Amino acid sequence: MTITRRTVALCVLTLIAILAGANLVVASGRFNSAFQAYDQLELALTSFEYSSPDDPIQTEFVITNPTDERVTVRAVELRVQIGVHDTGGGENRVEAVLQRGESYSVSVPLRINDKEYVRRAKTPLDWRVSGRVQVQLNPAIEPVWIPFVVRYLPE
Amino acid sequence: MRDTVRLILVIVLASVANAGIVASTTTDLRDLTLIRVSDIWLLPGLILVGTLLSLAIGDLGRSALALITASVVGSLLFALAVAGPGFSISAIRVTLIDRATNYGLLSLLMCLLFGFAGLVVSWLIDAALGGQQWDERH
Numbered sequence: 691m692t693i694t695r696r697t698v699a700l701c702v703l704t705l706i707a708i709l710a711g712a713n714l715v716v717a718s719g720r721f722n723s724a725f726q727a728y729d730q731l732e733l734a735l736t737s738f739e740y741s742s743p744d745d746p747i748q749t750e751f752v753i754t755n756p757t758d759e760r761v762t763v764r765a766v767e768l769r770v771q772i773g774v775h776d777t778g779g780g781e782n783r784v785e786a787v788l789q790r791g792e793s794y795s796v797s798v799p800l801r802i803n804d805k806e807y808v809r810r811a812k813t814p815l816d817w818r819v820s821g822r823v824q825v826q827l828n829p830a831i832e833p834v835w836i837p838f839v840v841r842y843l844p845e
Numbered sequence: 846m847r848d849t850v851r852l853i854l855v856i857v858l859a860s861v862a863n864a865g866i867v868a869s870t871t872t873d874l875r876d877l878t879l880i881r882v883s884d885i886w887l888l889p890g891l892i893l894v895g896t897l898l899s900l901a902i903g904d905l906g907r908s909a910l911a912l913i914t915a916s917v918v919g920s921l922l923f924a925l926a927v928a929g930p931g932f933s934i935s936a937i938r939v940t941l942i943d944r945a946t947n948y949g950l951l952s953l954l955m956c957l958l959f960g961f962a963g964l965v966v967s968w969l970i971d972a973a974l975g976g977q978q979w980d981e982r983h
Binding site for chain 2: 695696698699700702703704706707709710711712713714716717718720721722724725726728729828830831836
């Protein structure tokens, strides 16, 4: 049996295709799992305490990880609005690691910038909290910002 | 018939190789791969695929056709790998499909350009080793 150049080339190409194909399949599988995990994260605003325009609004934000993956929460950024008017915001950049099924409660004081607008606004105030949470599934994957919006109407 | 089967096999292998090389050496997927490949292997890898494809087929016209097909299919595979999560998660659908389109087109250009460079390398090998006569002797 003779081994031709065409056969050698085909064998080398097959070897490269197997290695590169394995990389492609594994990487796309991990990439998909990471985004599925991000999508399953549960975000909830559990506390919103407004006292006066001069004091910060105290908020409590809970992040729950129902996935099988370990998720690192790197930052929480919140903006507070009355209707569509931006009135202030705050952030918390304390890093926390969430194992499977764990929850993380983070306190974010929201500073009011436009105090006059808050004083003049018609009550009950139509508070809206929007923000984003930065989470990372795997050190190899870049952190992802997950945006959210919450509407809060005091009783 | 045998040549057609070989042509199809080479196209499939080169497509997977192109997609895998681009995925292993570009930002989105490279850190998630099974085997770590340095970024510097992107262009030599694509040239090597072009060379091997041409050597495995042996005919210039069919090699060029196979290279174009393998570049298109390989880029499509890579783009689908990047866009994959976007098909099931609506929040990132637009972002990832947009990203996959850009990277897929870039990948197509690289596969074509450096694949054809690989074809030229295969001609040089042919010239150095005496073309088809080499096969006949061995």
